[in-house]
Amino acid sequence: MNGDYVVGGVFSIHFSIHTAIHNYTSKPEPPQCTGSVDARELRFSRAMIFAIEEINNSTELLPGIRLGYQIHDSCGSVPVAVHVAFQLSNGLEPAFHPGESCSRSGMVMGVVGESGSTPSISISRIIGPFNIPQISHFATCACLSDKQQYPTFFRTVPSDQFQAVALAKLVKHFGWTWIGAVRIKRVADIIRSSTAVGIVAFTSGGDMKVLLEELARDPPLPRQWIGSEAWVTDPNLLRFGFCAGAIGFGIQKSVIPGLRDFLLDLSLSEVAASPLLTEFWEDAFNCKLRKHAAVGENVCDGTEDIKKLQSPYTDTSQLRITNMVYKAVYAIAHAIHNVVCQKTNSTFQCDKHSKLDSKQVLHELKKVNFSKNGYDVSFDANGDPVAFYELVNWQISDKGVNELVTVGYYDASLPKGQEFRINRNLSWVEGSEKVMKTA
Template sequence: MDTSNVVLLVFFCFSSAVSFPLRSSSCHSQGQFHLNGMHQSGDIVLGGLFSVNFLTTASDLSFTSEPQLPTCYGFDIISFRQAQTMAFAIDEINRNPNLLPNLTLGYSLYDNCIHLAIGFSAALSLVNGQRKEISLEGTCEGNPPVLGIVGDSSSTRTIAISTVLGLYRVPLVSYFATCSCLSDRKRFPSFFRTIPSDSFQVRAMIQILKHFGWTWAGLLISDDDYGVHAARSFQSDLGPIAGGCLAYTEILPWTNDRSELKRIVNVMRKSTARVVIVFAHESHMLNLMEEVVRQNLTSLQWMASEAWISAALLQTPDLMPYLSGTLGIAIRQGELSGFRTFLLQIRPDKQHNSSHGDNMVNQFWEQMFQCRFAPTPAGWIENGGALCTGQEVLEDEVAEEFLDVSDLRPEYNVYKAVYALAHALDDMLQCEPGRGPFSGDTFLLIWFLQLAYYLENVNFTTSFGDQVSFDEYGDALPIYDIMNWRWLPDGSTEIRNVGEVKRSPSGGEEITLNEDRIFWNFGSKQPPQSVCSESCPPGTRVARKKGEPECCFDCVLCSEGKANNKTEDFWSSPQRDHCVPKKTEFLSYHEPLGICLTTTSVLGTFVCLVVFSIFICHRNTPIVRANNSELSYLILLSLKLCFLCSLLFIGRPRLWTCQLRHAAFGISFVLCVSCILVKTIVVLAVFRASKPGSEASMKWFGALQQRGTVLALTFVQAAICTTWLVSASPKPHKNTQYHSEKIVYECVIGSTVGFAVLIGYIGLLAILSFLLAFLARKLPDSFNEAKFITFSMLIFCAVWVAFVPAYISSPGKYADAVEVFAILASSFGLLVALFGPKCYIIIFRPERNTKKAIMGRKAGS
């Protein structure tokens, strides 16, 4: 047995076993953890950790007897529903023929009782198993008790568990641990989570502040890791992102300390900040609001973290006059089809025969419906003597909260965590032996390493339409719902979804807000103003206040030689005594670069006309007729349009030029490339028809079919352009970010996806043309058109592959210049490669422009 196997086996024996003397061939467990759980067997088993009981009673400490785990009580039906979500997801996966086919998933779920010792013991039991004896003579081959774990729900417990399990790369996918410290890949190499970290939560809230122009806000935090990490993130991120600063930061006490709460409310009253951000748990917020009501502190805009945005205990008639209008972020809500039906099928008479004992389900029935197990034919009876038959009991009002699946948030994270493990398993099992990322013996550590590797690369879309993948830190693609509290006239409370914040493709935050749905708890029914100092009017300048944050300043008259104007189109004069219009910059017809590109465009158009004239004058010669003259004329026409459309990129951007430039460019190039593609297909078809018995194939490639194919391919690009222009039309934009003293006029493309699809469709046709032409390059043709098409497509693809990085890295007018250069270069490449050899023969070697000469070459090929 090698060293790795020994170390791994020692770890698995560590928590509940002790080794015998060296001559013994096994180690024996000295006891077992008695844990509340729920189990289902399967070919592969996944573990889960959930907080089903939320209270514990510690056992008496004694140095003469074995310590016992605390006793759990206080059943939480919402956490039990989260555990059932994992069972539901596994049941759904087992019924899915496309995911893990011919394989059954099982589960082993334990209750951590919101207690670190119990949660840690449960985690060790999952990876260790509850076997009484472990042989030391084996090779540790085969499946471990569980391959991956869903949990834990607390950052504190997750840190402790992942610190140990990470040593052996046991995958741990949390659905509720948000501490940003867990993104440390060195400390937690196999940790993943489907909930955004606290750092993104802070940045999401800052985006809301930035959207409404709130640069002056107060911050209240809880006295724990959750609040402290949030405060640090606000201090580091608020200024750079939103240009704002904090009016104050106060720590809410754990207990209802009247004097401390009174002091905090007085700080809030004296502050000019109208926006108050609270990163705390609902119990902290409840204590604070009691003092707010007592002092009648109104006219505040509350912003809630995800910890209390859905807290029902705060939505009372006494508190809603103060909390109505609250804005906050919540865990992404999802819909799980069939979940309610699954919950209705939870019956102890189906599960109490489990070999492990499903005491979670038993406890659910005992706590919620006063049902207990008794040795009767029915198995389960009610305390009063009536049978507990199952579904009709669950339909009772007492289970209304448990069966409410209209607002599934933590449950949706559990669902995504299970599916992430399943997709990673599916990818891992499809790997062919010897071709995967790992090699060597298949001992348990390799199982864990492989699953962790495939989890890092997992990428799928849920049935709700959300993409799930993990970044290099194990964090899922972050997304939050933005919620708004509204107090209705009948005294009830409505929590509305008014938008979302998610990570943008560029890596920043992208906010979407439906302001028409937001309820503001102010007389004006408008968002409040929360700034430390108003912007300085013209003729004054900013004077920083010593010892104050950057967003607090005075406005003083401009000194001699200085000027200030709040209009973006103006800049101070060299003498700084008055405002002058800023310089403007765009790709102009009057500058050398614009003149050069314009001249080249006109030259290309002229060359196209000359080539077209040559082909018309010699249309009856063999070399023109042999190369599909109709398609050649269409290619020349489209190339002429390509040269002309480059002129739309030159000159000051206007709405019609911004909208037309990419549409004209895209359609012109697709017309050209589709003609080349059809031409290539015809070359292949002609050669195939020359073989005995294949003459009938040419009827599918007649002139009518050729025109129809070109028209259909071009129509697809026209549809793409139309969709783009309708949904997110390009438009002119005055950019002052590149140079503060200069305005750069540019066209924003509106939709990156639209532009990418337009370019991608052209690239797809070009690559297809290249591949077909490459296959046909050695056909025994007299004047093999496929060779020229191959070369032309090679030039075309090379130009546009080089275009992408050059375009992205070029600012302002140089981005337009790069695109014009790419259009002209690819157009000239196609013109020269396709028509240069033909024009050379027509003009300079007319003796080769005969049928006899062409047939002669063919014979000699």
């Protein structure tokens, strides 16, 4: 969508790319995403659009200014992420006209994303020299706090540095002395044969999915899983029943008023206008839009009810990382506002013709400090937020399936020894319950 100032977005809406064999006799085709749409990542991208539309309708933040967006799918791939980064840095027009004067920079004012740390590193190395700020909602590698290497990188999600310390304190808190730590390939057989009852899995959701699928072939004896945020709050993994009782850290659960209605407000014409939404819709409802349907195939006719769809896209009961996307968009908007808007009496006057440079946005981002929906947003000198986690537990529901339950929290800003608060019973491995006292 066009706007007075444009914000970039990068998400892993697909998780793999088509592997092409190049014969070097013709120009290689651009990389193509493969696999099904990740409905959760689609929700992240739609949340970015929701936030921008909300800002565009605001009379307090950037009044009279229209933000645009350019959102890309990186396929969770470094080569695609690099390609996207160059596109966002190089300008937003498909062609350059030397006879025309430019009223403002062609590059985006900031980038929201990427979801993973490795693609985020690649993006940051390219857009950093152009002074384009990047705010990730889900890249947690501690390495990204190094401002010598990543001077324009910020994030709304806490660094793994805090989570690693928190996990170690969690293990110590419960007095566990013999645990395994999952970090390597081919660990399924090791887990099956190990005498360790507790297993710390500090890994990505994608890697954990592969491991759990392998373990599901021949489930091991019950283990107490201790998980990092990337997988322990992933709704796609709750189906692995043998992990019941898992405990770990999650980003704070949040509420974004109006988002659910926005996500569900999809007409068939709007779906048809977007290849991505078309792919999601056809997969979700097992039908084909009329323009794609072959003879005899089930045709989508508009009677499909997205409100009844059981999908991570429609599930807004556990908004965690989605709120990190929402906050990232608002942080960029506040930074732009602080450059182009002046307060006159009690109202703001904004100049949409101001020649805004991304370096100015970068400078203002370092100073933003605001609250939205009751959640504070600010960054320290390393571009990191204050580390606050919920302690979450996989508990068996009345329906006999795993559900995510918040049982306490960890606040890194509190004095040493007071970071943990556990306020609900935990379900442990094999469903046993025990009331745990705080240390």
